[in-house]
Amino acid sequence: MTVSERYVAWCAACDWNVDPGAPDPAPGRIAAVQQRLCQAYGQQLAAEMENGGGESGSARRDVSSVLAFALALLVHAVTLALVVTGLLLVVLGWSTGVQPAVGAVLLLVAVVLRPRVGRLPKDAPVLHRADAPRLFGLIDEVAGVVGTAGVQAVVVAPAANAAVTTYGLRQRRVMYLGLGLWEILSPQERVALLGHELGHFAHGDVRRGFVTAGALRALDTWFHALAPVRPHRLLDRFVNATTFVPRWAVFGLLVLLDHLTLRESQRGEYLADVSAARAGSTGAAVGLMDRLLVSSSVGPELRRESVAAQMSGGRAGREARDRAEHGLWERLAAHMAAVPDHEYERLRRVAQRRGHSVDTTHPPTHLRRHCAATGGPHPAQVVYDEDLAAGVAAELAPARAALARRVIRDFAG
Numbered sequence: 001m002t003v004s005e006r007y008v009a010w011c012a013a014c015d016w017n018v019d020p021g022a023p024d025p026a027p028g029r030i031a032a033v034q035q036r037l038c039q040a041y042g043q044q045l046a047a048e049m050e051n052g053g054g055e056s057g058s059a060r061r062d063v064s065s066v067l068a069f070a071l072a073l074l075v076h077a078v079t080l081a082l083v084v085t086g087l088l089l090v091v092l093g094w095s096t097g098v099q100p101a102v103g104a105v106l107l108l109v110a111v112v113l114r115p116r117v118g119r120l121p122k123d124a125p126v127l128h129r130a131d132a133p134r135l136f137g138l139i140d141e142v143a144g145v146v147g148t149a150g151v152q153a154v155v156v157a158p159a160a161n162a163a164v165t166t167y168g169l170r171q172r173r174v175m176y177l178g179l180g181l182w183e184i185l186s187p188q189e190r191v192a193l194l195g196h197e198l199g200h201f202a203h204g205d206v207r208r209g210f211v212t213a214g215a216l217r218a219l220d221t222w223f224h225a226l227a228p229v230r231p232h233r234l235l236d237r238f239v240n241a242t243t244f245v246p247r248w249a250v251f252g253l254l255v256l257l258d259h260l261t262l263r264e265s266q267r268g269e270y271l272a273d274v275s276a277a278r279a280g281s282t283g284a285a286v287g288l289m290d291r292l293l294v295s296s297s298v299g300p301e302l303r304r305e306s307v308a309a310q311m312s313g314g315r316a317g318r319e320a321r322d323r324a325e326h327g328l329w330e331r332l333a334a335h336m337a338a339v340p341d342h343e344y345e346r347l348r349r350v351a352q353r354r355g356h357s358v359d360t361t362h363p364p365t366h367l368r369r370h371c372a373a374t375g376g377p378h379p380a381q382v383v384y385d386e387d388l389a390a391g392v393a394a395e396l397a398p399a400r401a402a403l404a405r406r407v408i409r410d411f412a413g
Helices: 029-050 058-092 099-113 133-146 187-203 210-225 234-280 282-309 314-325 328-337 341-354 365-374 386-410
Strands: 153-157 162-167 172-178
Touching (some): 029 234, 029 365, 058 099, 058 210, 099 210, 133 153, 133 187, 133 234, 133 386, 153 386, 162 187, 172 187, 187 282, 234 365, 282 314, 282 328, 282 341, 282 365, 282 386, 314 386, 341 365
16 A cells, blocks of 8 residues: 555555545436436447447437427427517506516516527636637647637636637637646646547537527526425415426426437547547547546645635735745646546546546546547647747736636635
8 A cells, every 4th residue: 555644545456445535415306317317328338439339320319419409499489488478468468467567577587598698708818819829729720630610719717627618699619728727737638628628519519509508507497496495384385286297397308308418418528538639649638537537626725725825914914925826826736746646546446436527417537538548549639849838828827827816815715
């Protein structure tokens, strides 16, 4: 056994003490269903990927996509019916005085349930092509490798994650780049990260579509709005009984829409991992999976930095915060780089035991890692050399400084 004060002592031969932590908390009803589906689909699709069937099954995907789109339209039709009914009650019901109030409530509900067009955040640094030509050039090069176009904006955030989506009526592409993840990756792992995220555009994901994503959000809102209340009074019991059938009807529709979309969404994750390997190399894609296992400790480490900097008051406190802001991301990278190999191995075994995934809609991380490791091997088609790394770092410097200040000043609260 390797014993360290900072990490769990465990036995690699017999797995003694490999997972001493508390079990994962029980997820909610919807999350539990998603988790079961993801575990089942993840194993099936991992086997297909190993047998070279990752791109097969287009007919099945087409049928599922069409059914999911039709079901999503049905959900939005209910929202549209609320709008029409609400307008009629407001316009034509003034003789009673009650109908306009009911109509206003229906219109308010429809506003809450409406599909939303994405917007760029106002509280985070947003980079456009003119702001960061080297970064966007890198993104364009990776996009060309994975078979898609680049993005129109990059949002820089402190979180340990990354994502792509669209914004505006014209559905422009945007990438969310979390420094908490970006800064702890090696250069080629950063290329793999970009390849994975852009792979979602290349391979498509019905759950990310405007219509389907809006329907999932609307059904989730309905389900929580119809949730039973604690029965303290007779009226509470009456309300729970009245909402019982609609609540379970909504739950059934949500499970059905999940069933129609989750399998192909997970296939998209596996294919995005292939894109990551093709862009950054197989080794970089595997390394990225390992970093995801330790990314949960990024938040606590940033919070520790923030709390430590705010322990002193007055002028000394201001100086301490200024010092903490300077080099924050470098200290985070050094802290995560110090994680030993035996801790990564322990976390990989824990992930396999618990079925760890990024969230309830992603395949298990250990299956993704296995597929990335056994596929290929792929050499790096995009090389993140020192000159490019220095250029990208210079373009990200203002955002890094602004987010370091936010983390140190506000993260502890």
